[in-house]
Amino acid sequence: MNKIPVGILGATGIVGQRYIKLLSNHPWFEVTELAASEKSAGKKYEEVMKNRWKLEGEIPHKVKNLVLKECKPNLECKIVFSALDASVAGPIEEEFAKEGYVVISNARNHRMDEDVPLLIPEVNPESLQLIEIQKRRRGFKGFIVTHPNCSTTHLCLVLKPLHEKFKIRKVIVTTMQAISGAGYPGIASLDIVDNIIPYIPLEEDKIENETLKILGKMEGGRINYANIAVSATCNRVFVSDGHMESVSVELENKPSIDEFIGCLDEFDPLKNYHLPSHVKPIIILREEDRPQPRLDRNLANGMASIVGKIRRCKVLDYKFLVLGNNTIRGGAGGAILIAELLKYMNII
Ligand code: NAP
Numbered sequence: 610m611n612k613i614p615v616g617i618l619g620a621t622g623i624v625g626q627r628y629i630k631l632l633s634n635h636p637w638f639e640v641t642e643l644a645a646s647e648k649s650a651g652k653k654y655e656e657v658m659k660n661r662w663k664l665e666g667e668i669p670h671k672v673k674n675l676v677l678k679e680c681k682p683n684l685e686c687k688i689v690f691s692a693l694d695a696s697v698a699g700p701i702e703e704e705f706a707k708e709g710y711v712v713i714s715n716a717r718n719h720r721m722d723e724d725v726p727l728l729i730p731e732v733n734p735e736s737l738q739l740i741e742i743q744k745r746r747r748g749f750k751g752f753i754v755t756h757p758n759c760s761t762t763h764l765c766l767v768l769k770p771l772h773e774k775f776k777i778r779k780v781i782v783t784t785m786q787a788i789s790g791a792g793y794p795g796i797a798s799l800d801i802v803d804n805i806i807p808y809i810p811l812e813e814d815k816i817e818n819e820t821l822k823i824l825g826k827m828e829g830g831r832i833n834y835a836n837i838a839v840s841a842t843c844n845r846v847f848v849s850d851g852h853m854e855s856v857s858v859e860l861e862n863k864p865s866i867d868e869f870i871g872c873l874d875e876f877d878p879l880k881n882y883h884l885p886s887h888v889k890p891i892i893i894l895r896e897e898d899r900p901q902p903r904l905d906r907n908l909a910n911g912m913a914s915i916v917g918k919i920r921r922c923k924v925l926d927y928k929f930l931v932l933g934n935n936t937i938r939g940g941a942g943g944a945i946l947i948a949e950l951l952k953y954m955n956i957i
Contacts (some may be wrong), residue, residue, distance in 0.1 A: 613957070615948070616642030616684045618701065619692035620677065621649050621657055623793050624715050626664050627941035628690050633669035635945070636885050637952060642684040643675050646697075650679045663793060682708035688957065690944055691716055694792070702753055709750035711957050713944045717811070720755045720819060723831060727755050727822050729762055729943070730950040731878050731890050732769040735827045737956065742830055754947055757823060758815040759939025760784050760843070760852050763914040763931050765823045766890050766938075767856070770876035771869070772824055772835065776861035779925055780839045782816065785846040785853040787902065790935045796845060806845040816841040851906030852935045859925040869927055870919055884949040886942060888912045893919070900932035911937030912946070 615632065619625045620643035632640050644650070649657045655673040662668055678684060680693065682705045691702050691714040698716035705712050719725045724743040726736040740752045757765065764782060771777055786809060788796055800806060817839045824835035846853075864872065870893060877889045888909040894900050894917040905915045911934035922928040933939050951957045 612639035613637060613688060613952070614639055614641040614686040616640070616644060616686040616689045617692065618644050618680045618689050618705075619694065620654065621645045621661065622692055622694070623663065623789055623795075624692035624936055624940040626662060627936045628692060628945070629669060629672055630664050630666075631886075631937070631941055631945055633671065638688070638945070638948065640672055640675075642678060642686045643672065644678045644680045644684065647679060649677045652677055661793065682710060684710075687711060688713065688948055690941070690948070692941065703747075706747075706749045706751040706753045711751050711948075711951065712753045713947050714753060714755045715940050715944055716755075717758065717815060719753050720757065721822065725753050725755055727757055727819060728947050729757060729765055729769075729823060730884075730946050731876070732765055733823055733825075734950060734954075736832065737951075737954065738827055738830070739832075740956065754951070756940075756944045756947060757819050758812070759790055759933065759935035760786060760812065760854060761816050761819040761823070762939045762943055763852065763933030764816065764854055764856065765820055766914045767873065767916055767931050768820070768824060768858070770872050770891075771858060771860065772837070774862075774872045775864050775869075777837050777858055778861055779859040780820070780837060781857045781925065782839070783842045783844070783855045784812070784816070785844050785848070785855075786812070787848045787850050787852055787935055788845065789850045790852060791845065801845065801847050804847060807842075809843045809845055812843040813841040816843070848902045850934060850936065851902035852933050852939065853900070853902060854931045854933070855928070856931055857922045857925040857928040860927070863926065866919070866921065866927070873916060879950075882950070882953055884946060884953060886910075886912060886946045886949055890914060891916055893917070900930060902932060905932055906934045910942070912942050913938065
């Protein structure tokens with residue numbers, strides 16, 4: 610099979626590096642273009658990444674010698690994955706979509722636009738109906754699909770089956786988020802070593818708002834947001850990778866604890882699609898001291914949400930922990946799964 614050529618915008622960053630690693634042996638996609646800021650453009654990837662490659666192992670052979678380009682829509686590829694800083698992502702992504710590229714973005718800029726899918730493939734594939742509306746309305750030859758915020762992704766993967774079966778009324782979530790979530794060089798070591806920082810700019814709003822769009826319903830060409838009260842508190846903690854979330858939920862229909870666990874355990878709507886990055890999306894750990902970021906963040910290739918400590922809550926109905934890999938399922942891996950779904954559905 611001829612592989613589909615893809616480009617990475619923001620290829621030098623933390624999420625960009627993750628794309629390069631995850632796509633290095635992908636059966637459907639081949640990285641043909643890398644792009645970043647003006648200061649990186651014109652140089653070989655290997656040269657720019659000296660002392661900046663932060664992932665295990667070496668830079669994959671096939672991309673080492675690719676020359677970084679500017680983020681302009683003259684790249685030789687069909688799909689671009691955008692891991693751009695949010696300060697620049699919005700207009701760059703629009704330019705690419707206008708010129709006919711399929712843009713799959715990890716940046717926040719277009720997530721809440723009413724004609725842009727905010728997609729988790731297992732959760733709301735029907736939101737892809739927005740693509741045609743977006744193209745028509747904006748005169749784009751291509752289109753933009755966005756991937757949610759990293760914490761929101763893992764939260765919604767777990768809330769989806771519960772909402773479908775028992776109807777969620779309220780969610781209280783407190784996050785403990787890893788430092789890689791702030792990009793590179795990210796947060797200063799003097800601020801985070803031996804510390805917890807109870808503030809991540811815009812993060813609480815992103816979780817509260819994106820969740821309602823993702824769990825909403827497509828009706829008459831638009832999304833009706835879910836009617837759930839979501840309250841989020843976000844903290845940056847001294848962990849390299851893996852966001853932990855402590856979640857309590859109130860449900861309209863009251864399941865037994867076995868029904869609650871069974872509902873999460875059965876959830877695997879893409880199991881017959883044979884997508885290369887698919888894993889069973891929820892893993893339940895029964896040990897009372899799990900999940901833990903260092904031990905569990907790479908279970909199922911970093912593509913699953915790891916749930917543990919499921920128990921009754923004396924204020925709402927149930928409480929539990931969710932651990933999610935932020936740069937894989939919460940970043941590049943989640944966006945690659947979107948591209949795989951688009952191909953499966955013959956949208957690309
Ligand atoms: P990062 O490490 O700071 O990387 C940012 C990237 O943006 C770099 O490649 C940088 O290129 C590029 N860039 C900056 N200014 C630019 C400009 N003017 N023109 C073109 N490119 C420019 O950030 P990150 O953590 O990888 O995050 C990337 C995006 O994904 C952000 O929007 C972030 O919110 C989102 N996200 C991050 C995570 C995570 O866990 N880190 C998870 C989900 C989503 P240069 O090296 O050339 O400056």
